Amino acid sequence: MNLTCQQLLQNHPQVWQQATVHPFLERCYLGTIQPQQFNTWLVQDYLFVVEFTRFVARVLANAPQEHFDVILGGLSALKDELNWFEAKAAERKLNLKTQKQATTTKYSQYMAQTNEMPYPVQATALWAIELAYNQAWQLPGTMPEPYAEFANRWGNRGFTEYVKLLEKQADEALATACDRIQKQAESAFLQIASLEKDFWNMAFYLASQSSADNPKN
Numbered sequence: 001m002n003l004t005c006q007q008l009l010q011n012h013p014q015v016w017q018q019a020t021v022h023p024f025l026e027r028c029y030l031g032t033i034q035p036q037q038f039n040t041w042l043v044q045d046y047l048f049v050v051e052f053t054r055f056v057a058r059v060l061a062n063a064p065q066e067h068f069d070v071i072l073g074g075l076s077a078l079k080d081e082l083n084w085f086e087a088k089a090a091e092r093k094l095n096l097k098t099q100k101q102a103t104t105t106k107y108s109q110y111m112a113q114t115n116e117m118p119y120p121v122q123a124t125a126l127w128a129i130e131l132a133y134n135q136a137w138q139l140p141g142t143m144p145e146p147y148a149e150f151a152n153r154w155g156n157r158g159f160t161e162y163v164k165l166l167e168k169q170a171d172e173a174l175a176t177a178c179d180r181i182q183k184q185a186e187s188a189f190l191q192i193a194s195l196e197k198d199f200w201n202m203a204f205y206l207a208s209q210s211s212a213d214n215p216k217n
């Protein structure tokens, strides 16, 4: 088996669609997302990105030197991103020193677990996590403000290029990986797709837990 990132997308179109297409994003596009839903997402995504930064640092630690440039670029962008999240939260008077929701905790724990996994699995996971947001925020189409700024952060051309470089690096790492490691990479891809779907659900449904039209209650 010679697994590639494109094959993962082709083998699992439905799970990937569920990771990247969600009513949360559709309502941002329509401008009808509730502030409580959006703010829940914003705070939880900040908490996620803190843990994601640690994850990327561990991927860097395992990467071959030829892959440093791209990953260091990613870490540098994360420095800006954390500051940006803090500014966005301040504008909305949101408290970032708050507890993680269950899904954020689950996702953080999963990223920590990949610490034990071989580099090809980590490189695939890094690509999948970044591609999920790159696609999710672009697919609905041009969003109105204030959501356009958020959509642009992960949908912009530079970020799209970065995700392509991550794909290339993951493919390189997978090309020389044994079957067992390729299978592990496929499981990581599926796990991430499922966590991405849960993350949208968390913000979309948990914020309106008392609402009668909440199909999750």
Ligand SMILES: Cc1ncc(CO)c(N)n1
Pocket: 045, 048, 049, 129, 130, 131, 132, 133, 134, 154, 196, 199
């Ligand atoms: C849940 C989630 N997945 C991925 C990213 C980044 O790509 C993010 N900021 N949050």
